[in-house]
Amino acid sequence: MQGICERLDRTCVLLDVQATEKEMIIRAMVEALAHIGYVSDVPQQVQDVIAREKLGSTCIGSGCAVPHAHSVGLRETSLAAVRLAEPLACETPDGQPVDLFFLMVGPPHHAATHLKLLSKLARLLHDEHLRTDLRSASDAEQFIQAICRREN
Amino acid sequence: MKLLVFILNNEEYLEEVLEAYVEAGITGATIVDSEGMGRFLAYEVPLFAGFKEFMKGNRPYNKTILSVVRDEATIQRARNLIDPVIGGLDNAGTGIMFTIPVDWASGLVPEEEEV
Numbered sequence: 224m225q226g227i228c229e230r231l232d233r234t235c236v237l238l239d240v241q242a243t244e245k246e247m248i249i250r251a252m253v254e255a256l257a258h259i260g261y262v263s264d265v266p267q268q269v270q271d272v273i274a275r276e277k278l279g280s281t282c283i284g285s286g287c288a289v290p291h292a293h294s295v296g297l298r299e300t301s302l303a304a305v306r307l308a309e310p311l312a313c314e315t316p317d318g319q320p321v322d323l324f325f326l327m328v329g330p331p332h333h334a335a336t337h338l339k340l341l342s343k344l345a346r347l348l349h350d351e352h353l354r355t356d357l358r359s360a361s362d363a364e365q366f367i368q369a370i371c372r373r374e375n
Numbered sequence: 376m377k378l379l380v381f382i383l384n385n386e387e388y389l390e391e392v393l394e395a396y397v398e399a400g401i402t403g404a405t406i407v408d409s410e411g412m413g414r415f416l417a418y419e420v421p422l423f424a425g426f427k428e429f430m431k432g433n434r435p436y437n438k439t440i441l442s443v444v445r446d447e448a449t450i451q452r453a454r455n456l457i458d459p460v461i462g463g464l465d466n467a468g469t470g471i472m473f474t475i476p477v478d479w480a481s482g483l484v485p486e487e488e489e490v
Contacts, residue, residue, distance in 0.1 A: 279421030289422060334429040345422060 224336060227302060227344055228371040232259050235303035236363035242307060246273060249290055252303035252326035261301040261328075268294055268328060282313040282321050287348040291327040291341060293334060300329030300337050302344075304366065306357065323348070323357055347373050377474040379450055381440045381457070382409065384470050388461050389438055395456035396442065400449045403484045404442035411437060437470075443480050450474060 235255040242248045249272050256262040271292040275281070282288040303326045310320035325344055329337045347353055347370065356369035379401070383392055389406070396404060413430035416423040444450055454464070454472060461469045 275425045279424035281422055283422055291425065293425070334426065338423070338426055338429065341422065 224339065226374050227340060227347070228367060228374050230300065230340070231302045231304060231367055231370065233363045233367060234259055235301075236366050237303070237305045238360070238363060238366065239308045240305050241309070242305075242311065245276070245288075245290070245311065245313065248305050248307070248311070248324050249273065249276075249326060252290075252305055252324065253328075255303045256301055256326070256328065261297070261299075263296060267296075268292070272326065272328065280314040282315040283345055283348065284315050284317040284319065285348065285351070285354060286310060286319050286321050287323045287325070287354065288313060288315075288321045289325045289327060289341060289344055289348070291337070293331040293337060294328055295331060297328060297330045300327065300333050300340060302327050302340075306360075306366070323354065343374070376477045376480060377444050377447060377450060378477050379440075379442045379444050379453070379474050380472070382471045383438045383440060383461065384411075384434050384468055385461065386434075386436065386438050391460045392440070392457055395460060396440070396453055399453035399456055400446070401442050401444055401453055404440050407439040407441065409437050409439040410435070434468075443477055443483055444474075445483075 235252065237251055237255060240248065240251060242251070250269050253262055253265050253268045253272070257265050262268045271294045272290050275292045276290055281290045305324040307322040310322040313321040315321065327337065327341060327344070350373060353369060353373050357366055360366035360369060383389060393404070411434070414435045417427045417430045458464055464470060464472055
């Protein structure tokens with residue numbers, strides 16, 4: 224199974240984004256995935272992710288969030304990331320505002336893959352050193368390499 | 376001597392399962408309320424809330440029955456009696472049964488008092 228590192232395209236890592244609402248962040252990540260052909264219906268994809276957010280917060284603490292959704296029409300599970308210039312208040316277990324967002328979207332029949340990747344990403348993001356590296360990465364390549372180093 | 380562990384997914388069968396234990400010759404067991412990993416993740420960890428549908432085959436709670444058994448033949452008898460009650464252990468979602476070797480135990484029902 225391809226890991227997080229392989230599924231995160233450099234063009235889908237958006238650094239130091241200015242955003243004041245979670246929906247804006249989700250939309251930015253969905254549009255990035257659309258640019259590389261992984262998502263075809265941007266409004267529907269955004270809606271699916273927001274619908275999932277309504278089930279419960281995907282902010283996992285330590286300034287990280289992993290919004291995600293299963294959506295019909297997707298070929299495979301893929302990821303995008305946003306690092307905010309200014310952290311955003313979010314419903315989190317520790318009350319910390321969030322500046323690192325990872326979007327994960329995939330087809331409904333890939334639920335097991337999606338679950339494994341989601342668990343893996345949550346585990347990696349619990350690592351303080353990784354979070355520090357992600358926050359100090361100077362470009363998308365460094366950002367992805369930080370994940371690759373921890374994952375492999 | 377073995378520790379027989381049986382995770383019974385459908386709690387409704389507990390009474391019949393324990394009757395099967397006794398019939399097979401297992402006179403002592405400890406019953407623990409337990410919970411499956413899928414249920415806990417989907418219902419208690421917000422990050423995994425979207426997987427409730429994926430986990431729908433899992434019952435929310437189950438029972439774990441622990442018993443120390445001296446005679447291995449007893450375990451096979453128990454399995455044969457339990458199987459039809461719960462719908463066959465080979466069918467996913469019914470339960471999980473396994474044994475672990477026990478090299479020492481104290482406090483068991485004396486052998487002469489076993490059924």
